[in-house]
Amino acid sequence: MNHAASVSDRLLFEKSRPGRGTIVAPPVEDSRPLTDLIPAEFLADAPPDLPELAELDVVRHYTELSSRNMAIDANFYPLGSCTMKYNPRRNERLAGLPGLLDLHPYQDESTIQGMLRLLDEVQGFLGEIAGLPAVSLHPAAGAQGELTALMVAAAYFRDRGETKRRRKVLVPDSAHGTNPASAHLAGFETVTVKSDHRGLVDLADFHAKLDDHAAVFMITNPNTVGLFDPQIVEIAQALHDRGALLYLDGANMNAILGQVRPGDMGVDLMHYNPHKTFSGPHGGGGPGAGPIAVRDFLAPYLPVPRVGRDEQGGYRLETIADHPKSIGRVRGFFGNAGVLVRAYCYIRSYGPEGLKNVSRDAVVNANYVLALVKDTYPVPHGERCMHEFVASARGLAREKGIRAFDIAKRLLDYGYHAPTVYFPLIVPEALMIEPTETESRETLEAFAEVLKSIAHEDPELVKHAPLTTAINRPDEVTAAKQPILRWRRPAVEGGASSANGRSALVPTAGREPALVGG
Incomplete structure (x- = not known):
């Protein structure tokens, strides 16, 4: 353990010294004891058991703790499938403007016309990017967006009297773990569809499991091994011929912004992760947003409230009275407005061509890192990828006993956040790496060199890493x-x-x- 860690590992309680404090109370003119001045019902039997320290010691304690955090401002985050990119701080400042930050969801609609207009424009932007006309900003996160979309699908089939027949949701074996969970919560059974040797949907297995009981097929495209599945149009047609729907997990939209619209590929429903694709806080438990976009025939079932227009051209929140077939609320109020403001700023700042460049740069960066590391960490599903790729440490595990978990831990010693490991499950000893579009060539090269050097280090050292953390x-x-x-x-x-x-x-x-x- 390094010296800095050994000194600062103590808790505030351990650093406490009786009589020390951060406040010097002014003299009280009344000479009576404080216990005589405070009513008895407000007096405790004993002082609270709190640490006693000088102010500077407290400041240094928390400052030192904060320096241990991994942060996008200080570290490279090659976290596959999570798109941990740098987001402009300007968007944080704009979302904090008093006219946006100080609003209350119980205010009268006439007093929040600016915010409602902004949210209405966000709905329009997201619909255009998706190629799907109807949007709900209601869901609070990507996983809830998934669930909400499947609840919309369930309501659609229920309205058609097909609830008993449409009971299955097909999910690829490379899907995000939330996919089958969302399907189950929405009342469906989950059927797993295999991947082929290329890492794409196995069409033979897909067709074998597609029948008249299928309600939805959930696909991530580009998928979790970082490949765009060109079979998606054929998949969509087969589903529609059976009366089923195609859902897109929008976690990887960062790879196709402005390049292709999901609706044009045959997608019927999808969700966005604004913190991945657009600008928003990522991690720490929230706040989040997970807007969904759907085809027009599914619009009646979207959750409410939704932003709409009144007869005078103003903005209003539409309720269940306006959309009697709606699934209702999936969270409080009308969505996480602060995150959606950041997404609005991001989209407006970049514009159509800028959003295309985001995807282009993300794809170039991922392919560059892949080319740098593939000889040390083989990539089972090809030498080209979209915005992320999945390498394998299986050879190192066999030859030296160094597993993906060990590599992830050792990277911490070099100041890098670990990539996603052991996902997707179809790749043994998986290292899922997503550089994002905001990293420089120099950063990517330095990361690749460290990743390769770890493969040649003393296995016992790597298996006991990290060595420089507390x-x-x-x-x-x-x-x-x-x-x-x-x-x-x-x-x-x-x-x-x-x-x-x-x-x-x-x-x-x-x-x-x-x-x-x-």
């Missing part, structure tokens, strides 16, 4: 199942308390214990 490999299962979310002063013999508070620790592999969630 902790290396916490027991992740224990941390997830038995998280310690608060510090407790441990009791010691004789009823006194220990000063170091190390009761709130979980053992780690070969290193000092690590506080989890503390």
Whole structure:
């Protein structure tokens, strides 16, 4: 462990010294004790058990903790399928303007006409990019957008009296894990469709499982191995001939912005991830948005409220009274407006040609990194990709015992966030790498060199990485199942308390214990 980590690993409670504080209270003119001045019902039996420190010590403590965070401002994030790109800070400032930030969802519609107009324009932009005419901004995240789209599909078939017959959702074996979960929550059965040797949908298996009970086929295109599936038009036609619908998981829209419209490929429903494709915060549990776009015959079933126009040309929120076939609300109010404002700023800033360039640059960057690392980390599904690719560490695992997990940990020592590992499941020892369009050539080359050098390092060193972080490999299962979310002063013999508070620790592999969630 490095010196900086050993000094700063202590908790605030461990750094506490009786009598220290950050506030110097002014003298009180009344000479009576404070306990006489405060009503008895507001007095505690004992002071709260809080750390006592000087202000500078507190500031340094939290500043040091913040420096341990991985952040797009400081680190390269080659996180496949998540599109962790840099988003202009200007969009954050614009979304924070008082006229946008200070609105309240319970305000009268006449007082939020500007925001409603902006959201109406966002609906139009997203519909045009998708090639699908009807848009809902309601869902709170991409996964909820998936679920909402399938709920719309379920409502459509229910309205047609086909609920009992249309019970199956077909999902490729390379799909995001949320796909089958969304299908189940929407009341469907999930049927897995195999991938072929190219990493595309196995058409023979698809046709074998497509029957009159199929409701929806969920496809990610480009898919999770980073390939565009040119069979999508044939797939769409086969589904439509059977009366089924084609849903597009929009997680990888960053690869095709302005290049092709999902609606033109035969897609009936899709969702967007504004934080991946457009500008928005990514990670940290939110806030999020997951707008969906659908064909016109599915529009009556979209959730409400939706932004529309009144007879005088103003903007209003349409409700279930306007759309009696709607599935209703899927979240509170009318969507996560702050994230949608950022998406609006991103789209307006780039314009049509700029959005095309986003995809072009993302594809070029991914193919460049692929070319740099393929001899060390083979790419099972070809030497070309879209915005991401999936390499395999299977050879290293066999020859040296170095697995994808070890490589991910070792990259932390070099200041890089790990790529996605072990997904998709159809690639053994998968390293799913997405450089994004915002990274420079120099960054990509440096990352590739580090990735290749790890393959030639001492296997025992790699298998014990990271070596420069405060902790290396916490027991992740224990941390997830038995998280310690608060510090407790441990009791010691004789009823006194220990000063170091190390009761709130979980053992780690070969290193000092690590506080989890503390």
